[in-house]
Structures are given as C-alpha cells and as structure tokens.
Amino acid sequence: MPAVKAVPLQRTVLPDILEVPALERRRLQCYIALMCGDIAMLLGVFVCAGWLYTGTPGIGAGLILAQLLMPAFLTIALYNGAYSRRALEDAVYGGVRAVLALVISSAVVMFIAFYTKTSQEFSRVSFTASALGAVFLLPWCRAQLRLVVIWRCGHKVLNELVIHDGGPDINLPGVRHIDAARYALIPELADPVALDRIGSVLRNVDRVIISCQPERRQAWALILKGANIEGEVIDDAIVALGARGARQAGGRGLLLVSLGPLGLRARAVKRLFDLAVAGSALLCLFPLLAVTALLIKLEDRGPVFFVQRRMGRGNTFFSMYKFRSMRVARLDHDGAQSAARDDERVTRVGRFIRRTSIDELPQLFNVLFGDMSIVGPRPHAIGSQAGDKLFWEVDKRYWLRHALKPGLTGLAQIRGFRGATEHESDLASRLNADLEYLNGWSPLRDFAIMVATARVLVHDRAY
Numbered sequence: 001m002p003a004v005k006a007v008p009l010q011r012t013v014l015p016d017i018l019e020v021p022a023l024e025r026r027r028l029q030c031y032i033a034l035m036c037g038d039i040a041m042l043l044g045v046f047v048c049a050g051w052l053y054t055g056t057p058g059i060g061a062g063l064i065l066a067q068l069l070m071p072a073f074l075t076i077a078l079y080n081g082a083y084s085r086r087a088l089e090d091a092v093y094g095g096v097r098a099v100l101a102l103v104i105s106s107a108v109v110m111f112i113a114f115y116t117k118t119s120q121e122f123s124r125v126s127f128t129a130s131a132l133g134a135v136f137l138l139p140w141c142r143a144q145l146r147l148v149v150i151w152r153c154g155h156k157v158l159n160e161l162v163i164h165d166g167g168p169d170i171n172l173p174g175v176r177h178i179d180a181a182r183y184a185l186i187p188e189l190a191d192p193v194a195l196d197r198i199g200s201v202l203r204n205v206d207r208v209i210i211s212c213q214p215e216r217r218q219a220w221a222l223i224l225k226g227a228n229i230e231g232e233v234i235d236d237a238i239v240a241l242g243a244r245g246a247r248q249a250g251g252r253g254l255l256l257v258s259l260g261p262l263g264l265r266a267r268a269v270k271r272l273f274d275l276a277v278a279g280s281a282l283l284c285l286f287p288l289l290a291v292t293a294l295l296i297k298l299e300d301r302g303p304v305f306f307v308q309r310r311m312g313r314g315n316t317f318f319s320m321y322k323f324r325s326m327r328v329a330r331l332d333h334d335g336a337q338s339a340a341r342d343d344e345r346v347t348r349v350g351r352f353i354r355r356t357s358i359d360e361l362p363q364l365f366n367v368l369f370g371d372m373s374i375v376g377p378r379p380h381a382i383g384s385q386a387g388d389k390l391f392w393e394v395d396k397r398y399w400l401r402h403a404l405k406p407g408l409t410g411l412a413q414i415r416g417f418r419g420a421t422e423h424e425s426d427l428a429s430r431l432n433a434d435l436e437y438l439n440g441w442s443p444l445r446d447f448a449i450m451v452a453t454a455r456v457l458v459h460d461r462a463y
Contacts, residue, residue, distance in 0.1 A: 020159050020176070022204040026152040031083050033148050035074070038082075038098060041141045042066055042073070042134055049130040053123060065127055072105035088157045091146040095139030102138060106131045158206040165220070167211030167234055175209075187212075187219040195223065202227050209234065261403050261438045269443055270373060277374045277450065278367035285361060292323055292358055295349045302328040305362060310379035313405045318371040320379055321362035325350025357457045363408050375446040376407025377434035378418075386427035394424050401434040404441075409453040411437040416456065 043066045050062025077083060080097050087094030106127075113122075149157065156174050165180035165187070178201075180186070185201060188194040202208060207230040210220045217233045224231030237243075238255070245256040262270065282289075293304045306324040309317050326345045346354065353359040366372040372379070384391050392398040412418065412433035421427050437445075 020204045023153050023157060023159050023206060027085070027088065027157055030088050030149045030152055030157070034083055034087070034094070034142070034145055037141050037145045038073075038077070038138065039070065041137055042070065042102075045133045045137060046126075046130040049133060050123070050126050053126045053129065058123075058126060061122060062126065062130065065122055065130065069105055069109050072108045073101055076104050077101035085157060087142075088149050088153070091143045092139070095142040098138045098142060099135055102131065102134055159204055160207045160209070161202070161205045162209045162211065163201075165210060165212035165216060167213060168236060170209065170211055170234060172209070180212075187216055187223055189219055189222060195226075198223060199227055202229055205229060208232070262441060266441065270441075270446065271370075273443060273446060274367050274374050278364045281361075282364050282368075285364075288358070289361060292349075292353060292361075296324055296347075299347055299349050300327065308381060310381060310406065311402060312371055312379060313402055315399060315402045318366070318379075320372070321365055323350075323353055323359040323362055325354050325359050360408060367408065371405070373405040373407045375409055375437075375449045376404050377401040377410050377437065378413065378430075379406035384421065386421040386424045389424065391421075391427055394427050395431055397435065398427075398431060401431065401438065403438055409449060410434065411449060414449055414452040414456055418456075 043063070046062035046066035046069075047059050048062070050058030050060075050065070052058070054061065077098060080101055081087060082094060082097040082101050084094075084097075087097060110127075160172070160175040162170060162172060162175055162177045163180050163185060164177060165185070178185075183197075183201070184194075185198050186194045187198070208224065209232045210217075210224070211234045212220055217235070220233055221231070224233075241255060241257045243255040243257050244259050247254050247256070296302070296304050303324055306322045306326070307319050308322070310320040312318040325347060327347055350359070363372055367374060380391055386394050410433070412430040415429075415433055417426070417430040417433055421430075437449075
C-alpha cells in the first residue's frame with residue numbers, strides 16, 4: 001500500500017472579528033413569520049368582513065372563504081417571490097409580490113366557483129370586500145413584520161464577505177472585508193490545514209467575493225466550490241467588456257457582452273406608437289409641409305429636400321430627409337461643418353425653418369419607412385465633429401447609442417443639448433442623455449418626451 005503522509009491536525013481557532021452568527025436558520029424563522037403574518041391577516045380580514053356584512057353567521061362564512069383562498073395564495077406566493085431573500089430585505093417588494101399572489105389566487109377561486117356552480121353558496125360582497133381589504137392590509141402587515149426581520153437578522157439578511165488576496169480594491173457598503181494575508185488565508189490546495197482555516201472563516205458566510213491575482217483565481221474557485229457556498233471571483237474583464245452574463249458551450253466559457261435594450265414586445269409597442277404618431281402628424285401637417293416646399297422652391301428653384309446619409313440602428317446607414325435650408329452650391333452632405341450663427345450658407349427660408357425645427361418634419365417619412373422612430377437618439381452626420389474630433393473619437397461609448405432607431409426627438413433635445421457641437425463637452429452631454437434613454441425606455445417616457453418637445457421646437461441654438 002502507498003505510504004500515507006501524516007498531517008498534523010488541529011482545529012482552527014479564529015479571532016472574534018471573524019466569527020459571525022449563522023443567518024440561515026434565522027432567515028427560515030423570518031420566512032415562517034411572514035407566512036404566519038399573511039395567514040393571520042387574511043383570516044382576520046375575511047372574518048371581520050363577514051361579521052360586518054351579515055353579523056355572527058358571517059364569521060363562519062368568512063373562515064370558509066379564507067380556507068378556500070389560502071392554498072392558492074400560499075402556492076402562488078411561494079413561487080412568485082413573496083417569501084424570498086429579496087422580500088426579507090425589501091418590504092415594498094415583498095408587499096407587492098404578496099398582493100399579486102392575492103389577486104391571482106382570488107381570480108382562480110372565482111373562476112373555479114363559477115365553473116363548478118358553487119358561487120351562489122357564498123357571499124360575493126363579503127368575498128370582494130375581504131379581497132380589497134387584504135390588498136391594502138398585506139403591504140402594511142409586511143412593513144410591520146420588517147421589524148421582526150431586523151430583530152432576527154439585522155438590516156442585511158445575508159452574511160457577505162470580501163476576501164482581499166492581492167487583487168483590485170472593491171468597495172461594497174455593508175459587507176465585511178478582511179485581508180487574506182493578515183489572517184493567513186492561503187488558497188493552497190495541497191495543504192489541508194490551510195483549507196481548514198479558510199473553511200472556518202467561511203463557516204457561516206452566505207456569499208463571499210474573492211479579490212485576488214489572476215493566477216490564484218482557479219485555486220480560490222475550487223475552494224469555494226468545495227465549501228458549498230455562493231462564491232464570486234473578481235475579474236475586471238467583465239467591466240471592460242460590459243458583460244451581462246456568462247455560460248459554457250463547447251468546452252469554452254462565453255461572456256454575454258450585448259443584449260438588445262428592447263425585446264420583441266417592447267419593439268412592437270414602440271413601432272405602433274411611431275406609426276400612429278407619424279401618420280397622424282403627416283395628415284395634420286400636410287398644409288404646412290406643402291407651403292414650406294413651395295417657399296423653398298420659389299426662393300432659388302433648387303430641390304425641396306436635402307437627403308443625407310446618417311448612421312441608424314445597428315450602426316448601418318440610411319438616407320435621412322430634411323427640408324433644404326442651405327444654398328444648393330454650399331450643401332454639406334457629410335456634415336463636416338456645423339451651421340453657425342449668421343451662416344452665409346443658409347437661405348432666408350432655411351433660417352426660419354431651422355429656427356422653428358420645420359426643416360426636420362420630412363423625417364416623419366423616415367419614421368413611416370421604419371428607418372427612424374419618433375423618440376430616440378438623434379442621428380448624426382458621418383463627418384460631425386465635436387471640437388476638432390469626430391464624434392466617435394471623443395468617447396468610445398458613442399456607438400452604443402445606435403442600439404435603438406434614431407429619433408425625431410430625444411432626451412438630449414428636451415434637455416437643451418442640441419445645435420452646434422463646438423466643444424467635446426457638447427457631445428458628452430448628449431451622449432450621456434442618449435445612453436440614459438436606452439437604459440430606461442418605456443412607452444410613458446416616449447410620450448412624455450414627445451410632449452416636452454413642444455417647448456423646445458423654437459430654440460436659440462438652431463442656426
């Protein structure tokens with residue numbers, strides 16, 4: 001038999017600062033408290049509603065209704081996050097999930113009662129009043145039970161730990177930080193004593209983050225897997241690439257670095273909004289469009305429209321339409337020179353339609369064609385510069401704004417970031433607003449931006 005090397009075994013004694021109470025059992029107690037609180041509240045509401053509606057006989061009827069509702073409510077609540085870590089940490093989230101479970105379970109009970117023809121056996125008024133009362137009392141009850149959670153677990157329901165082992169600094173509020181060197185935490189896979197010391201530190205920890213050098217990540221990863229703990233290792237490549245997730249395929253690790261800002265449903269809603277607004281606007285503004293076209297033609301007999309190549313969704317080119325506001329011989333198709341105040345290239349009609357934003361109205365046709373949207377980042381000419389740099393030379397994030405269709409108006413425009421880009425800061429303000437819009441799209445926000453645009457149609461930065 002092979003010789004077995006003797007390893008001196010001695011239980012690790014940790015400093016008091018490393019000892020933390022186990023929260024797993026306490027979290028379980030809090031889950032039970034939330035569940036009991038919900039059950040007691042629902043029983044109380046149904047009993048009170050029954051008693052107020054029909055007197056003493058209504059108490060028994062209320063108990064029966066509550067018993068019918070309870071199984072469906074608890075089942076849905078368990079699956080929709082009403083009894084989850086986040087529900088313990090955030091009373092508002094827990095209350096919303098509990099109310100959602102109540103609404104769905106009430107609909108299920110009513111549906112079953114209707115199809116089994118048993119709805120006449122209980123009071124619809126009592127059931128409706130009880131359900132409505134519970135909708136308001138559930139969040140209130142959850143807010144009171146938050147005190148129980150704080151009493152048992154503190155303000156954070158997870159024991160989180162950051163171990164610094166020579167890697168980059170990380171600042172996470174409310175999380176314990178320890179220095180691996182100070183407490184002799186060495187990820188040495190060939191040393192059981194070293195592993196025991198690390199295991200003792202991690203004994204009651206729920207989540208640990210390791211900040212170490214790249215060559216030590218694999219050792220720490222193996223140790224965390226063996227510790228049966230939620231563990232993370234810092235890798236700044238995630239930040240550099242803007243990764244949104246990770247997976248394994250074909251024996252390789254893949255980082256998800258891009259994800260469209262809008263799903264299919266959101267894109268469909270946005271497209272319907274665009275078609276409705278653009279179609280209605282063209283019908284209503286047709287007389288204005290016709291008069292503007294006539295005035296442009298009469299001034300110098302040149303073409304009515306100015307067509308310029310712009311960058312659109314997915315970093316692809318499209319032809320954008322505008323009413324021509326410059327003299328034919330001085331047109332700038334690449335947009336290399338921004339218009340300036342008293343620009344001699346601009347015609348008399350052009351000066352008026354630029355100041356009133358009428359020159360942008362033909363882009364409604366771009367919206368109908370699907371190249372543009374009513375609201376989105378404004379499309380820029382290829383040769384546009386901020387100071388003496390091309391837009392994409394100022395900030396590498398510039399190309400991110402093309403994840404959505406360009407718009408007639410946008411968040412940057414209603415904030416006053418428009419006109420000539422004489423300095424790099426002029427572009428930075430617009431870009432930050434565009435990226436903010438990309439990360440927070442909603443139909444209501446599109447509508448609000450469209451309405452707010454009416455205030456900035458005439459502006460002093462339009463030359």
